[in-house]
Amino acid sequence: MTRRSLIGNVPVGGGAPVSVQSMTNTHTDDPAATLAQLRRLAAAGCDVARLAVPDTKALAALPDIIKESPIPLVADIHFDHRLALGAISAGIQAVRINPGNIDSEKKIEEVAKAAGEADVPIRVGANSGSLPANLAKKARASNEAMAIALVEAAEKQCALFERFGFKNLKVSLKSSRVPAMILANRIFSEKHDHPLHLGVTEAGTIKRGIIKSAIGIGALLADDIGDTIRVSLTADPVEEVTAGIAILESLGLRTPNPEIISCPTCGRTEIDLMELAERLEREIERMKERGEKVAAAKIAVMGCVVNGPGEAADADIGIAGSKNGKATLFKHGETIGVFPQEEAFQRLLSEIRGK
Amino acid sequence: MTRRSLIGNVPVGGGAPVSVQSMTNTHTDDPAATLAQLRRLAAAGCDVARLAVPDTKALAALPDIIKESPIPLVADIHFDHRLALGAISAGIQAVRINPGNIDSEKKIEEVAKAAGEADVPIRVGANSGSLPANLAKKARASNEAMAIALVEAAEKQCALFERFGFKNLKVSLKSSRVPAMILANRIFSEKHDHPLHLGVTEAGTIKRGIIKSAIGIGALLADDIGDTIRVSLTADPVEEVTAGIAILESLGLRTPNPEIISCPTCGRTEIDLMELAERLEREIERMKERGEKVAAAKIAVMGCVVNGPGEAADADIGIAGSKNGKATLFKHGETIGVFPQEEAFQRLLSEIRGK
Numbered sequence: 001m002t003r004r005s006l007i008g009n010v011p012v013g014g015g016a017p018v019s020v021q022s023m024t025n026t027h028t029d030d031p032a033a034t035l036a037q038l039r040r041l042a043a044a045g046c047d048v049a050r051l052a053v054p055d056t057k058a059l060a061a062l063p064d065i066i067k068e069s070p071i072p073l074v075a076d077i078h079f080d081h082r083l084a085l086g087a088i089s090a091g092i093q094a095v096r097i098n099p100g101n102i103d104s105e106k107k108i109e110e111v112a113k114a115a116g117e118a119d120v121p122i123r124v125g126a127n128s129g130s131l132p133a134n135l136a137k138k139a140r141a142s143n144e145a146m147a148i149a150l151v152e153a154a155e156k157q158c159a160l161f162e163r164f165g166f167k168n169l170k171v172s173l174k175s176s177r178v179p180a181m182i183l184a185n186r187i188f189s190e191k192h193d194h195p196l197h198l199g200v201t202e203a204g205t206i207k208r209g210i211i212k213s214a215i216g217i218g219a220l221l222a223d224d225i226g227d228t229i230r231v232s233l234t235a236d237p238v239e240e241v242t243a244g245i246a247i248l249e250s251l252g253l254r255t256p257n258p259e260i261i262s263c264p265t266c267g268r269t270e271i272d273l274m275e276l277a278e279r280l281e282r283e284i285e286r287m288k289e290r291g292e293k294v295a296a297a298k299i300a301v302m303g304c305v306v307n308g309p310g311e312a313a314d315a316d317i318g319i320a321g322s323k324n325g326k327a328t329l330f331k332h333g334e335t336i337g338v339f340p341q342e343e344a345f346q347r348l349l350s351e352i353r354g355k
Numbered sequence: 356m357t358r359r360s361l362i363g364n365v366p367v368g369g370g371a372p373v374s375v376q377s378m379t380n381t382h383t384d385d386p387a388a389t390l391a392q393l394r395r396l397a398a399a400g401c402d403v404a405r406l407a408v409p410d411t412k413a414l415a416a417l418p419d420i421i422k423e424s425p426i427p428l429v430a431d432i433h434f435d436h437r438l439a440l441g442a443i444s445a446g447i448q449a450v451r452i453n454p455g456n457i458d459s460e461k462k463i464e465e466v467a468k469a470a471g472e473a474d475v476p477i478r479v480g481a482n483s484g485s486l487p488a489n490l491a492k493k494a495r496a497s498n499e500a501m502a503i504a505l506v507e508a509a510e511k512q513c514a515l516f517e518r519f520g521f522k523n524l525k526v527s528l529k530s531s532r533v534p535a536m537i538l539a540n541r542i543f544s545e546k547h548d549h550p551l552h553l554g555v556t557e558a559g560t561i562k563r564g565i566i567k568s569a570i571g572i573g574a575l576l577a578d579d580i581g582d583t584i585r586v587s588l589t590a591d592p593v594e595e596v597t598a599g600i601a602i603l604e605s606l607g608l609r610t611p612n613p614e615i616i617s618c619p620t621c622g623r624t625e626i627d628l629m630e631l632a633e634r635l636e637r638e639i640e641r642m643k644e645r646g647e648k649v650a651a652a653k654i655a656v657m658g659c660v661v662n663g664p665g666e667a668a669d670a671d672i673g674i675a676g677s678k679n680g681k682a683t684l685f686k687h688g689e690t691i692g693v694f695p696q697e698e699a700f701q702r703l704l705s706e707i708r709g710k
Contacts, residue, residue: 078661129666140669143607176616178605182577201666205615205632207565211598212605214566215573222537222574234617234629234656246566250533252498260560261531262589274589277560301589306433311484311556314495 002195002227005121005168007048008072008093012121012170013195013227018253019047020244021197021230022237023076028058031065037237042070044241048228050074050096053083062090074123081107088114094170096123099157100132112166122161125172126153127201128180146175147183154188170228172197178216185220195227196220209233210243217244221251258284258294258352261312262301276319276345277301283349295354300330309333317351319344357550357582360476360523362403363427363448367476367525368550368582373608374402375599376552376585377592378431383413386420392592397425399596403583405429405451408438417445429478436462443469449525451478454512455487467521477516480527481508482556483535501530502538509543525583527552533571540575550582551575564588565598569605576606613639613649613707616667617656631674631700632656638704650709655685664688672706674699 004014012019022041026033028051041049053059053075066073074094075087081102084095088111095115099108115122128146131139131153139149150173158169171194173184181200189196200209200216213231220226231243248254262277280301287294300318302308305328308320313333320328327344329336329351339347359369367374377396381388383406396404408414408430421428429449430442436457439450443466450470454463470477483501486494486508494504505528513524526549528539536555544551555564555571568586575581586598603609617632635656642649655673657663660683663675668688675683682699684691684706694702 127666129668130662136668177607178573179577179607201618205617205636207598208601208605208615210562211565211569211573211601214569215577215602215605218533218566218570219574219577222534222570232618234632243562243566246563247570250563250567250570252532252534260563262560263556263587277589281560307485311482313484313491 002189002193005170005195006119007074007121010047010072012048012197016227018221018226018248019228020045020241020248021048021050021074021228022046022240022244023050023052023230023232025237028052028054028065029061031061031068034061034065035068038065038069038071038073040238041241044238045245046071046237046241048072048074048094049237050076050230052076053087054078055083056086059083059086059090062087062092066091066093081111084111085114088118088120092120094121094123096125098127098130099124099160100130100153105160108160109164112161112164115168116166119168121168121170122166123170123172123197124154124157124161125170125174125197126150126157126184127172128175128177129201143177143180143183146177146180147173147187150175150180150184151187151191155192158192158194170195170197172199174199174201176201176212178212181216182219185225186223189225196225197228197230198226199230199232201232206233206235206239209235210239213243214247214250218247218251221247221253255297258296258316259298260284260301261298261315263303263307263311273301273303273321279345280348284352287353293354294352296352299348299352309335317348319348357544357548360525360550361474362429362476365402365427367552371582373576373581373603374583375400375596375603376403376405376429376583377401377595377599378405378407378585378587380592383407383409383420384416386416386423389416389420390423393420393424393426393428395593396596399593400600401426401592401596403427403429403449404592405431405585407431408442409433410438411441414438414441414445417442417447421446421448436466439466440469443473443475447475449476449478451480453482453485454479454515455485455508460515463515464519467516467519470523471521474523476523476525477521478525478527478552479509479512479516480525480529480552481505481512481539482527483530483532484556498532498535498538501532501535502528502542505530505535505539506542506546510547513547513549525550525552527554529554529556531556531567533567536571537574540580541578544580551580552583552585553581554585554587556587561588561590561594564590565594568598569602572599573602573606576602576608610652613651613671614653615639615656616653616670618658618662618666628656628658628676634700635703639707642708648709649707651707654703654707660690664690672703674703 002013072093075092077084135149139146175181231240249256296316300312300315302320309330327341357368427448430447432439490504494501530536586595604611651671655667655670657675664685
């Protein structure tokens, strides 16, 4: 079990629910745009958002953003430790800093002191792309070498902060190589109890990025390693949040509401399953947007009655294709009727609405 | 190490490269439509395709399909063992059968005998949705119980075929619950050396399905468990193939050609990274379609020069955003020039073309 840290009101580690993070890609010195994006992220289910603080203009915008943000914020700081000090003064809930690109330990000590006094956690961490030169060379040899180098780099960063009496650390070990990222986090979690922030870097375009992140983050979470996650995508950060939530839901770490299951299509399929599942998902999204109650936790959309109701027996409600354009509705594996397909779908929606 | 089996000319298990499977969703009794889909699947990189053989009409279409198919085929058989016998006579390269829905052991023996004589492998396997009643009830209790029930069901199926002297088996242990699927395969692979076919069932709509499959299949492959994979999606089966290949590529089990890496966008980004990465991907797809050579194995699209060239030092060629609408080109971490953005992109393409 890792130690527990708090990012504002969001607990991280120590058995707390795994939280989903993202990062704004607006210019932080534009508070209106940044807040608009933070509200979209929060609405999508994001627990914590990071934002870049690259200069004093961004820093000047922080108080307004922090005051209005619906979720706790992490300031992403590089090169200039005064930006970290300023963000802490402004009331930021957490700081991400890479001690490797701050040019003196004295400056790190100042940040550690300020964060300690304000009770603000700091994320440190190693990234395959920004390892110190001596480690970077060794790391290229293999995934194992990369994992060991990432662990060594992160341990050095932790040791530096701990030398200054600061222990409220979170740690990330990121790589664009998924096997190296998995192995690094496994090794680190065996040795230390710092809360772990999981992510795969430079994850590529959206489909490929989602797959890399799902494997790396998912493989670790499946073994109870990881306390907070970020799916990094070259895309709207809302996509990062919905992917992150889907990873947690897939592993039973967050309950989807509702869960829609469907079978892959095959030659037996008697219904346009794809279209129906997508349509159901859209209808449920709309119900949620309108604030309507969703009275089913698990909904099945199955291709045929042969396997459908049986395979989806644990669904609260389901629909399965029948012959001649009809569809069967079933509840907990028991058939409740056969109707023309559109009528069946409308009855399904009524059941989901609890009517 | 698992035993090696052959599906036509595709080796499965025994250290062979992990193969990617999909399943046609055309009606098998329509050979033209089925062959058209098989050709699209093969072009996308699919190694083996399964197709449903639900009745004698589908069976009658098999000889033509088998003769023309660009990749080996697996006949998916339920209920009627004569369809399996017919498919084997027609020259099918493999059979998927669930002994649980064939009503006598005598009929299984006939299939085992025919498959043995034709040297056709058989995939058996358990699925959380179609467990025998006695196991299904126990399995609901927890993911661990589900995993144990899946292993027990698969072992019974294997034992039945082995009793009839048939050993050329592949095994799948599938569940819509990802943690149960991971655990079942871990347990089974500790005990047996049958080649394993990995998949997550009822994986839902496309984004969610890709995430569930990437976690379940990816977590196992990361630990060297699994010999052939299928991503089940309620979508065009070509999507299953591209997702399956991306899983293998993410784990270094298949070399992407070329690999495009990009960093997540943040407030430091000086370039429209998303648009650029997507555009590059499209250009490379087009180059491949035209049969042009792609002279770079790893290409980076990075947001800024601050971290870009360093984080992507192992890229053969890369582009990073600079100030004032310019972009930096770099090779193996070394800057080769700063150009207006569009010129930089065109120079990047030329480098990729090896010109």
